[in-house]
Structure formats: structure tokens, C-alpha cells
Amino acid sequence: MVAPMEHAGPGRVETGSEDAQIVVSGVSHVYRPKHGRQVLALDDINLTVRRNEFVALLGPSGCGKSTLLYLTGGFLPVEQGTICVLGETVRKPGPDRGIVFQHFALFPWKTVRANVMYGLERKGVPRREAEVRAAEILVQVGLKGFEDSYPSQLSGGMRQRAAIARTLVLDPATLLMDEPFGALDAQTRNLMQIELLALWRRSPKAVVFVTHDVHEAVYLAERVVVMSARPGRIKAIVETGIDRSDPEFVKSRAFVEKVDEIWHLIHEEDGKAAP
Amino acid sequence: MITRLKSCLGLLLLMLLWEIAPRVGLVRMDILPPLSRIFIAWLGLASSGELWTHGVISLFRAFSGAAIAIVVGTVLGVAMAASAPVRIFFRPLMEALYPIPKSALIPITALWLGLGNASQITLIALGCILPVAVGAYNGARGCERVLIWSGRALGAGKMRTLVDIVVPSALPELLSGIRTALALCLVLLVSSELIVSKNGLGYLIGFLGGSGIYDAMFAAVLTIAIFGLIVDRLFLRYIRWVLSWQ
Amino acid sequence: MAVIGRTEDGVRSSPVASALVWLAGIAREYGSLVLVLICWELVARLSLVPPYLMPPFNEVLVRIWAEIGDGTLWVNLLDTLRRTLVGFGIAVVAGVAIGLLLARSSTAEWLVGPLVSIGFPLPKIVFLPIFILWFGVYDTSKVIMIVCDAIFPVITATVAGAQGVERQIIWSARNLGAGERDLLWTIILPAAAPQILSGIEVSLPIALIVAVITEMMLGGTGIGAAMMESWRFAESTGVFAGLLELSIIGFLLIRSMNALRRRLLRWHAEAQADLV
Numbered sequence: 067m068v069a070p071m072e073h074a075g076p077g078r079v080e081t082g083s084e085d086a087q088i089v090v091s092g093v094s095h096v097y098r099p100k101h102g103r104q105v106l107a108l109d110d111i112n113l114t115v116r117r118n119e120f121v122a123l124l125g126p127s128g129c130g131k132s133t134l135l136y137l138t139g140g141f142l143p144v145e146q147g148t149i150c151v152l153g154e155t156v157r158k159p160g161p162d163r164g165i166v167f168q169h170f171a172l173f174p175w176k177t178v179r180a181n182v183m184y185g186l187e188r189k190g191v192p193r194r195e196a197e198v199r200a201a202e203i204l205v206q207v208g209l210k211g212f213e214d215s216y217p218s219q220l221s222g223g224m225r226q227r228a229a230i231a232r233t234l235v236l237d238p239a240t241l242l243m244d245e246p247f248g249a250l251d252a253q254t255r256n257l258m259q260i261e262l263l264a265l266w267r268r269s270p271k272a273v274v275f276v277t278h279d280v281h282e283a284v285y286l287a288e289r290v291v292v293m294s295a296r297p298g299r300i301k302a303i304v305e306t307g308i309d310r311s312d313p314e315f316v317k318s319r320a321f322v323e324k325v326d327e328i329w330h331l332i333h334e335e336d337g338k339a340a341p
Numbered sequence: 342m343i344t345r346l347k348s349c350l351g352l353l354l355l356m357l358l359w360e361i362a363p364r365v366g367l368v369r370m371d372i373l374p375p376l377s378r379i380f381i382a383w384l385g386l387a388s389s390g391e392l393w394t395h396g397v398i399s400l401f402r403a404f405s406g407a408a409i410a411i412v413v414g415t416v417l418g419v420a421m422a423a424s425a426p427v428r429i430f431f432r433p434l435m436e437a438l439y440p441i442p443k444s445a446l447i448p449i450t451a452l453w454l455g456l457g458n459a460s461q462i463t464l465i466a467l468g469c470i471l472p473v474a475v476g477a478y479n480g481a482r483g484c485e486r487v488l489i490w491s492g493r494a495l496g497a498g499k500m501r502t503l504v505d506i507v508v509p510s511a512l513p514e515l516l517s518g519i520r521t522a523l524a525l526c527l528v529l530l531v532s533s534e535l536i537v538s539k540n541g542l543g544y545l546i547g548f549l550g551g552s553g554i555y556d557a558m559f560a561a562v563l564t565i566a567i568f569g570l571i572v573d574r575l576f577l578r579y580i581r582w583v584l585s586w587q
Numbered sequence: 588m589a590v591i592g593r594t595e596d597g598v599r600s601s602p603v604a605s606a607l608v609w610l611a612g613i614a615r616e617y618g619s620l621v622l623v624l625i626c627w628e629l630v631a632r633l634s635l636v637p638p639y640l641m642p643p644f645n646e647v648l649v650r651i652w653a654e655i656g657d658g659t660l661w662v663n664l665l666d667t668l669r670r671t672l673v674g675f676g677i678a679v680v681a682g683v684a685i686g687l688l689l690a691r692s693s694t695a696e697w698l699v700g701p702l703v704s705i706g707f708p709l710p711k712i713v714f715l716p717i718f719i720l721w722f723g724v725y726d727t728s729k730v731i732m733i734v735c736d737a738i739f740p741v742i743t744a745t746v747a748g749a750q751g752v753e754r755q756i757i758w759s760a761r762n763l764g765a766g767e768r769d770l771l772w773t774i775i776l777p778a779a780a781p782q783i784l785s786g787i788e789v790s791l792p793i794a795l796i797v798a799v800i801t802e803m804m805l806g807g808t809g810i811g812a813a814m815m816e817s818w819r820f821a822e823s824t825g826v827f828a829g830l831l832e833l834s835i836i837g838f839l840l841i842r843s844m845n846a847l848r849r850r851l852l853r854w855h856a857e858a859q860a861d862l863v
Contacts, residue, residue: 185763440837
């Protein structure tokens with residue numbers, strides 16, 4: 067199950083195959099702060115996300131997992147290597163790759179409804195239709211009745227629902243999530259995880275989910291990409307292979323062992339970092 | 342170094358334009374004298390002593406007025422924050438006086454005290470008290486109770502707590518109030534000297550303009566402008582230095 | 588009023604005593620003001636100071652009433668307001684435009700940025716004699732002077748606001764398909780609105796102050812000019828009437844600015860809180 071990077075060489079990357087949704091090949095990224103030394107944030111990353119696959123990027127802070135996500139989103143320029151999404155090289159942001167940020171990034175001056183309609187307006191969807199679609203998606207994420215609230219009037223969990231709705235209403239083929247539940251309390255977080263899985267099952271899409279929570283990664287993802295820090299590299303890619311049909315699967319032996327296995331992978335990293 | 346040079350480029354271009362435009366006839370020479378002529382006029386003003394006699398008068402007025410405003414304003418603001426009776430008395434007055442455009446006081450003090458120093462100093466003091474007092478009051482009111490309590494617990498008396506704890510924690514807002522007051526002080530000084538005065542730099546500018554000696558007028562204008570700029574920059578430095586604990 | 592914060596010392600009591608509490612509240616809010624006005628009236632009535640220095644308050648009111656009657660108040664008031672608002676309006680529009688340009692274009696930033704940071708603290712009123720030389724003594728000089736003074740707070744506030752927009756907000760907008768124009772109009776401008784409005788709130792009183800100064804200096808119409816006219820004839824009632832009129836204008840301008848802010852920033856949680 068464990069596929070360390072050395073063995074997952076270029077030959078095994080399904081570049082350009084029918085099955086691949088995101089292909090990251092040979093991507094390195096240097097972070098240049100205005101003051102201070104530049105840092106190699108990502109070093110020669112190769113990764114393929116299959117069609118409609120749920121992948122988690124897991125690693126300590128500073129391992130560049132968010133950077134990889136921002137590169138895929140087209141927010142940062144890809145300077146070395148290439149990233150292809152559905153056969154198209156990423157050059158700029160686009161509604162085909164929806165993104166959800168940890169701190170929601172809702173437009174605070176717009177109501178929830180107006181936030182959700184923003185992308186539809188940019189696409190030139192007629193107002194009537196946009197309203198209908200926004201209403202539908204808000205029902206789906208459980209925000210019915212809060213359409214006219216401003217983000218500042220909502221709780222953290224509700225804000226993140228609104229942000230997810232704003233992205234999902236454009237029905238992107240790829241969903242990029244940057245620690246989306248990291249700012250929520252434990253209970254809300256758990257609820258949101260359940261609902262995210264349900265949403266993904268209802269309308270399958272490729273999801274790249276950045277987190278530093280092992281439990282969350284194993285709970286949600288089909289494959290977990292474990293990254294190491296400074297420079298950011300892929301350390302291992304683990305298939306979770308968990309049968310989620312059982313509602314109690316969190317308590318299953320397979321789940322617990324998988325969490326444990328990945329824990330160990332990350333702890334090895336700790337040992338190396340502090341000799 | 343390069344970024345410093347770059348940041349001066351806009352200014353240098355403007356100065357160059359100022360020098361060249363009147364010389365090549367883009368604008369009339371008497372209406373916009375080239376910079377070099379203004380500089381020569383400045384040397385003339387400086388060597389004849391006019392600049393200094395009027396400058397000293399203006400400085401004295403600005404300094405006295407600002408000093409009174411800062412002392413009275415600070416005491417008033419802190420007292421309002423510390424004592425309810427003082428607050429109840431002065432708050433409505435401050436709220437009533439706050440919206441008055443301060444320049445409306447120019448004829449009032451001229452009416453009361455004529456055209457001399459007293460009139461200008463009173464004008465500046467009256468005009469500048471409010472920003473200082475509002476800054477001191479808001480700053481002192483924002484002082485955390487825990488700080489005051491711990492001061493009292495450490496054996497500081499009421500007055501000591503006020504001076505040692507409340508005033509320093511009010512400093513950021515107080516200093517920004519004083520900065521506003523300083524800017525206002527120069528505006529009131531110059532405009533009142535232009536309108537109702539028989540000496541001071543503002544008067545000098547009006548006199549030179551009235552006599553058609555425009556290059557000297559430009560020189561006097563630039564002197565005050567640069568003086569104002571330097572005062573503000575120095576005070577900003579002072580603020581940063583005082584607040585370096587932040 | 589927003590400028591001077593309040594302390595929370597209101598106490599709730601039984602409905603029976605509420606009328607008393609209400610009266611006490613009024614006395615508390617305006618008591619000292621009434622007291623000072625009464626003192627003013629007494630001091631002037633008892634001739635403790637000569638009337639040409641301080642006319643009784645009621646005579647000032649009578650004078651304003653007379654000015655209303657013969658129409659001079661409206662002429663002067665409208666002229667002062669017109670200059671203030673025209674200058675202020677130009678300063679706001681141009682200031683926001685320049686601010687956005689400075690925030691979005693690095694070329695503009697390094698060419699114009701230093702000029703703005705030098706221009707802000709300059710006592711620009713000294714340029715008034717130069718403007719008189721260039722543009723004469725009529726409205727052009729006055730309005731240009733007002734624009735020069737009122738524009739800087741707007742520019743700096745706009746730059747700060749536009750540069751302070753969270754990176755992820757901009758990314759979200761791009762992600763949802765916003766182009767450069769959309770970004771400016773639908774994202775950066777509203778996101779910077781709280782700061783821009785703060786800058787505008789600073790610049791409105793400045794516009795009024797400068798309008799009055801220009802009127803005092805250049806004469807003609809307007810309340811500032813009327814005050815100087817009264818001063819020349821040692822007509823103290825006229826001077827004090829002008830002061831009172833300008834206070835009322837200042838008060839109304841600040842009030843309407845607050846209302847506008849509240850209206851525009853309904854979405855802004857902090858703006859709601861600090862405006863109580």
C-alpha cells in the first residue's frame with residue numbers, strides 16, 4: 067500500500083491517460099519573501115489525481131501543501147514543471163477549479179445569496195436563473211433561511227458552508243480545499259466532514275484536500291499524500307482503501323490501523339528534523 | 342540606494358519641470374518663476390533679515406499656541422477620563438464645539454485681542470485644544486482596568502497611577518491627536534497671518550504678493566511648506582521613538 | 588457623536604422612575620451646554636464685558652433671524668456649502684481614483700507616491716496666494732484650494748484600504764471568474780470602503796475649514812466673507828452669528844457623513860459597533 071516516492075517514478079505516473087484529472091509533473095517552487103532568505107517550498111513534485119478522486123495532502127506546516135494547492139488553482143505562477151488539469155496546462159485561476167479557503171474569504175459586503183451569485187454573474191447567467199441556482203445550492207449546504215444575512219452575522223461553520231456553496235454553484239470539475247475546517251470547533255468540524263463526503267458522493271468531482279489532521283485525511287480521502295517539510299517533498303502516497311458504507315467505519319480496525327500507519331510516517335519525519 | 346533614488350525621481354522630475362517650463366515659455370515667468378530664481382530670491386530674503394524677523398514672530402506664536410493647547414488638552418482629556426463630574430461637564434461642550442470649523446475663530450480672536458501676538462496665540466490654542474483633548478480622553482479611557490488595579494495594588498496613589506499608568510497607556514492616541522493639532526496649528530497660523538496680521542511669515546507672503554514680488558513670495562511660501570513638512574516628519578520620528586515599546 | 592466615545596454608565600431602573608431618569612439623562616447630556624449659554628447671556632447682559640467683544644446670546648439669535656428674513660443667510664450659506672461640497676466632491680472622486688491607481692500600479696506608485704507622502708503634511712494653505720495669482724479671487728481659486736487640502740486624506744486612506752485587501756479575497760474573486768475590471772469595481776472598491784470612508788470623514792471638516800479661510804481671505808460671498816465684513820465694522824453680533832451658523836453647518840455635515848457611513852457599511856460588523 068505504501069508507495070514511497072522513489073518507486074513512484076515518472077514511468078508510473080499516468081500522464082495524459084484518460085483517467086487522470088490533475089497531473090503535476092516536476093513542479094518546484096521557490097518562496098521569495100520581500101525581506102529575508104528565499105526558501106525552497108516545493109521540490110520536484112510529481113503527482114496524479116485520478117478522475118473524481120478524493121485526495122488529501124497531509125503534512126506539517128511549512129511543507130508546501132497549501133503552495134501546491136495555490137499553484138494548481140493558478141493563483142501562484144508555476145515557474146518550474148507543469149500542472150495540467152483535464153489536459154489543460156494551468157496558467158491562471160478559473161471557475162473549473164473551485165477553491166475553499168480556511169478563513170472562508172467570503173465577500174463581507176455581500177449577503178450570502180449575493181456571494182453565491184457572484185460567480186454566476188461573472189459567467190453572465192441571467193439573474194432569474196442565478197437566483198434559482200443559488201437557492202438550490204444553499205438548501206443543499208443547509209443555509210436555507212440565511213440567504214439575506216451578511217457573513218459577519220454567521221457562525222464559523224455557517225460561513226464555511228456559504229463559501230463551499232459559492233464554489234459548488236459553478237459545479238467545478240475540481241475542488242481545491244485549503245484546510246477548510248481548520249478554523250472550526252471539533253463538533254462543527256465533524257459535521258462538516260460528514261456533509262462534505264455526502265456532497266462528494268452526490269456529485270462526484272476530484273477533490274484535493276489540504277489538512278494537517280491525520281484523522282481527517284483518512285476519514286475523507288481515498289488516497290493520502292504525505293509530505294515532508296523543508297524542502298517540501300512527497301514522502302509517500304497511501305491508499306486508504308476504507309469501506310465507508312458502514313456508518314461506524316471510524317471505529318473499524320482498518321481505519322484505526324491506517325491512521326496509525328500514517329502517524330508513523332509523519333513521526334519518522336520528526337525524528338529526522340530534530341536529530 | 343537605488344530604491345531611495347527611485348523614490349526621489351518623481352520629485353526631481355517635478356523640480357526639473359518647474360525650472361524648465363517657465364524658461365522655455367510654457368508658462369509665464371512672472372506667474373511661475375523658475376526654481377533657481379526662487380532660490381536666489383530666498384537668499385535675498387534671508388540676507389536682508391526679513392525672513393528671520395517675521396519667521397521668529399511666527400515661530401513664537403506657533404510654539405506658544407501649540408504648547409498651551411497640548412498642556413491644557415492633555416490635562417483636560419485625562420481629567421475627563423478619570424473623573425465623572427469633569428466628564429459630565431465638559432463632554433457636551435466638546436461635542437458642541439467639535440464640529441466648528443476652526444478657521445471660524447479667526448475673526449473672533451481678532452475681535453477680542455486685535456492684530457497682535459495674543460490674538461494669534463489664543464486662536465491656535467483654542468483651535469488645537471480639541472484634537473489633543475479628544476486624543477487624551479479616548480486614550481486614557483481605553484486604559485485597561487487591570488493595569489490601574491495592579492498599579493493601585495502595588496501601592497501607587499491615585500495621582501501616581503494617573504501619571505505612571507494612565508497617561509503612558511493613553512500615549513498612542515494622545516500623540517496622534519497632537520500630530521493633528523500641529524498640522525492644524527500651522528494652518529491657523531498661516532491663514533490668520535494672511536488675513537488679520539501686521540507681521541509674521543503669513544503677512545510677509547501677503548505683502549510680497551500684493552507688491553508683485555512673486556519670486557520672493559514663492560520663496561516664503563516654500564519656506565513655510567518645507568518647515569511644516571520637517572516638523573511633521575520630526576514629530577513622527579518622535580512618536581516612533583516614544584512608542585518603541587509597542 | 589462618534590468622535591468622542593461614551594462610557595457605559597447608564598443604569599436601568601423601574602418604569603415609574605424612567606421619566607426622571609430620562610430628565611436626568613437630558614440634563615447630563617446638555618446641562619453644561621445650557622449652563623454655559625446662560626453664563627454667556629448673563630455676562631453680556633450685566634455688561635461684565637463690553638458688548639463689542641461679546642454680544643448677548645439672544646442678540647446673536649435675533650441677528651440670525653434677521654439674516655434669514657432678508658435672505659442674506661441663504662445666499663451666504665448656499666455659497667459656502669456649494670464651495671465646500673464641490674471641492675469635497677472633486678477631492679473624493681479624484682482622491683479615490685489616484686489612490687486606486689497608486690495601489691494597483693507600481694509605476695504610478697514610485698512616481699507619484701513620494702509626492703503624496705510629501706504633500707500630505709505640507710500646510711497647503713500657504714499656496715493660496717499663489718492660487719490667487721494664477722486663478723484670481725473667484726470660485727476657481729477657492730475650490731482648487733479646498734481640493735488640494737481635502738484630497739490627501741482620501742488618497743492615503745484609499746491606498747491603505749486597497750493594499751490591505753486580503754489576498755484570498757482577491758483569489759476567490761479571480762477563481763469565480765472575475766476579470767481585472769470586475770476585480771476593481773466589485774472587490775477592491777467595496778473591500779476598501781471602510782478605510783476610504785474614514786479618509787472621507789477626515790477630509791470633509793477640512794474642506795469646510797478651508798472654504799471658510801478662502802472666503803475670509805478673498806471676500807465676496809459666503810459666511811466666512813460675511814464674518815470678516817462684520818469684523819471690519821466691529822459688529823460683534825455679526826461675527827458670532829457667523830460662528831454659530833458655521834457650527835450648525837459643521838454639525839450637519841458630520842452627522843450626514845455618519846449616516847452615510849452607516850448606510851454604506853451595513854455589512855461591516857465593526858463599523859456598526861463603533862458608531863453607537
